[in-house]
Amino acid sequence: MNNHNILLDIQNLSVEFRTDDGVVKAVNGMSLQIERGKTLGLVGETGAGKTTTALSILRLIPDPPGVITDGSITLDGEDILAAGKHQLEKMRGSLVSMIFQDPMTSLDPVLPVGEQIAEVYILHERISRQEAEKRAGEMLELVGIPALRGRDYPHQFSGGMKQRVVIAMALACNPKLLIADEPTTALDVTIQAQVLKLMKELKSKYDMSMLMITHDLGIVAEVCDEVSVMYAGRVVEHGTLEDIYEHTAHPYTEGLFHSIPNIDARARRLIPIPGLMPDPTDLPPGCPFAPRCSYAVEECGKALPASISLSDTHSVACILRQKEE
Amino acid sequence: MKNSTAAATEKEQLKKRKRSQMTEIWRRMRRNRLAMFGLVIVSILIIVAVFANQIADYNTVAIKQNVVERLQGPSAEHWAGTDEFGRDIFARLVHGARISLLVGVVAVCIALVTGGILGAIAGYFGGTVDNVIMRIMDIFLSIPILLLAIMIVAALGSSMLNLMIAIGLASMPTFARIVRASVLSVKDQEFVEAARAIGAKNDHIILRHIMPNCLSPIIVQATLRVATAILSTASLSFISLGIQAPAPEWGAMLASGRAYIRDAPHIVIIPGLLIMITILSLNLLGDGLRDALDPKLKR
Numbered sequence: 047m048n049n050h051n052i053l054l055d056i057q058n059l060s061v062e063f064r065t066d067d068g069v070v071k072a073v074n075g076m077s078l079q080i081e082r083g084k085t086l087g088l089v090g091e092t093g094a095g096k097t098t099t100a101l102s103i104l105r106l107i108p109d110p111p112g113v114i115t116d117g118s119i120t121l122d123g124e125d126i127l128a129a130g131k132h133q134l135e136k137m138r139g140s141l142v143s144m145i146f147q148d149p150m151t152s153l154d155p156v157l158p159v160g161e162q163i164a165e166v167y168i169l170h171e172r173i174s175r176q177e178a179e180k181r182a183g184e185m186l187e188l189v190g191i192p193a194l195r196g197r198d199y200p201h202q203f204s205g206g207m208k209q210r211v212v213i214a215m216a217l218a219c220n221p222k223l224l225i226a227d228e229p230t231t232a233l234d235v236t237i238q239a240q241v242l243k244l245m246k247e248l249k250s251k252y253d254m255s256m257l258m259i260t261h262d263l264g265i266v267a268e269v270c271d272e273v274s275v276m277y278a279g280r281v282v283e284h285g286t287l288e289d290i291y292e293h294t295a296h297p298y299t300e301g302l303f304h305s306i307p308n309i310d311a312r313a314r315r316l317i318p319i320p321g322l323m324p325d326p327t328d329l330p331p332g333c334p335f336a337p338r339c340s341y342a343v344e345e346c347g348k349a350l351p352a353s354i355s356l357s358d359t360h361s362v363a364c365i366l367r368q369k370e371e
Numbered sequence: 372m373k374n375s376t377a378a379a380t381e382k383e384q385l386k387k388r389k390r391s392q393m394t395e396i397w398r399r400m401r402r403n404r405l406a407m408f409g410l411v412i413v414s415i416l417i418i419v420a421v422f423a424n425q426i427a428d429y430n431t432v433a434i435k436q437n438v439v440e441r442l443q444g445p446s447a448e449h450w451a452g453t454d455e456f457g458r459d460i461f462a463r464l465v466h467g468a469r470i471s472l473l474v475g476v477v478a479v480c481i482a483l484v485t486g487g488i489l490g491a492i493a494g495y496f497g498g499t500v501d502n503v504i505m506r507i508m509d510i511f512l513s514i515p516i517l518l519l520a521i522m523i524v525a526a527l528g529s530s531m532l533n534l535m536i537a538i539g540l541a542s543m544p545t546f547a548r549i550v551r552a553s554v555l556s557v558k559d560q561e562f563v564e565a566a567r568a569i570g571a572k573n574d575h576i577i578l579r580h581i582m583p584n585c586l587s588p589i590i591v592q593a594t595l596r597v598a599t600a601i602l603s604t605a606s607l608s609f610i611s612l613g614i615q616a617p618a619p620e621w622g623a624m625l626a627s628g629r630a631y632i633r634d635a636p637h638i639v640i641i642p643g644l645l646i647m648i649t650i651l652s653l654n655l656l657g658d659g660l661r662d663a664l665d666p667k668l669k670r
Contacts, residue, residue, distance in 0.1 A: 104568055139569035151561040156583045166569045
């Protein structure tokens, strides 16, 4: 486990939001690891705790009401949960940075984009404003925007351009880990492809690791090396692209695949997963997916299934697989 | 004529980009005629206030009584006529501009800085801090502004500085509320979180991201408040807690002239009009500035 090659190691992370209406258990004993230079896709439906996990890595969970109750996060050998305020500020943006879902709102509307990128340099490196703005211009060129446009304000850019600016900002200080929280959800399909291509290029250029949060399995197939499927704040299946796509093991993952149209079998009907995610204030005692699972047996409702490895790379948390062994 | 954005050629765009931010704001400001009117009037007032001594001597013209010439109407010699003590009203208005503008601007600065900081802290950190600060502000607000100012002046003694402090502190809660409300609406936006995600500290986020986004309501409020402050000064002078006679102050002139409104209406009409025009210009300027500072309205 103490592999030097592992950049991010999350073990047994639990995050709760303590609200007046009850305790929302957003993340429940979640574990994941990312190797250096690799991309991990974090897949799951809305409310599965993907974004909460990502924000925990940056320690940006709004507190109150959010509390990290259990687990550990180790990033590049440092214990994130024990880090002080100052250390965290230094780390954000230089060691790890994040691309938010909606580029329309993640840029400050009253500052020219060049200045916003320059800010990252000023915060993390001791350089003059002039130098910072020069480098911001270079960064813009890198993501395919003329440096001259650095003087423009965010509303003068299209959505795809804005997301490029956001990427430039995230990569400015050459972070080791880039967290992309549904970076293309707010963009239209043609732009999605461009932005993904750009991210892939830059990732290999800077030799970063990436945590790609998405619910689009197509994007996962395109950019990720490994995939973790999340359900109700827990990883239910983890494996390489091949493991997940070819040897789907968990009924939930299977359900996800049945929910997307297949271009080769157009006549096939989509089989949606019935029902909704369980209420995070009141999780069932057993497997959280059991109420929606068509394979569910009586034992599913009794205890939380442990994660079992199917191969070196592939693990799944389902009682059915346990039985097969 | 409004340029249609679509028709701008690439060359023009490049040229546009080279203009600095200040020129850009100025250019947008110039398009707004009313704002320019306000700016011109306010500039004239400032110039007049600065060169008051060159326009009319304080000791020999503005405060020297000359009972023989009392209550004269406007004439070539006395442009705005004379008051009940035979003093030249024009000269008094010129010197009054100094006091009124200074008190107005300084009082608003005091209110803006204190109220702004308190409001920003309350809005940004929320919770108990917010509650404590805003409840204190509520207590302030429950006392009418003028009464509060009277209290403060009465406690500190009446001098111009105390007057400014009194009016400033009395309008502080309004600023605190406005700044807090704008901070609340801005602080949960994603770009603030994005700023935090690149490692920005709280003070940096407040000063560089939140405050600029809250600027427009603050600017409008500030210009409106300069106007109110001028009026409050006038009211306080009226009950002799403000500027002491014989120093010329617009409000005091208005107040003392009101006894002669039937025989010599110009004594009240002229200072009254001047106060009105000043306040109107300040409001127009404030509105225009707000629009000019908003980059989204850039054409």
